[in-house]
Amino acid sequence: MSLTARLATHFSGLEDLLNVLDAAAGDGDHGTTMLRGLRAAAADADADAEHQVTAFRAAAGGASGSLFAQVLAALLKLEAGAAPGPELDLAAQRIAQIGQAKAGDRTMLDALIPAARADSLTAALVAAEAGAAATALMPARKGRARYVEGAGLGHIDAGAQSVVEMLRVLMQSDTQ
Secondary structure, eight states: OOHHHHHHHHHHTTHHHHHHHHHTTSOSOHHHHHHHHHHHHHHTTTSOHHHHHHHHHHHHOHHHHHHHHHHHHHHHHHHTTOOHHHHHHHHHHHHHHHHTOOTTSSSTHHHHHHHHTOSSHHHHHHHHHHHHHHGGGSOOOSSGGGGSTTTTTTSOOHHHHHHHHHHHHHHHHHHO
């Protein structure tokens, strides 16, 4: 089964959880958006990585589509044997530029940047998990969440959790 198909299957079980996390600080559709994009990428799984990423971006739409397309592109390269650090770092740099965000802003970068500093996929997942958990203690400084009362405090950022889950699926396929 392709990576995008495994991601779509995994995220079908996470849709509601990610929507609930997103509702605490946003519009509550992050899980649905991710699943829509991943299903489109999986439907294009016979195409090269670039086409899968394009299918994801188009189906997910909006900011999430553009931002998570960077993560998906990195994961597809990792699946093909690239080292995790440089690929995840490049994705983080692009996301930071597109979203004008940085570590500590309570975004997906709070999981992705620590993962990019790791020297193995296992260490990347552990670092991403810790980074995502830390977002529960951060007030949002970017996106819709900064306008919500409480700025998402007490809840893990949905985007950061999605980074964790994407790495988890990649790691599971790496060990099988």
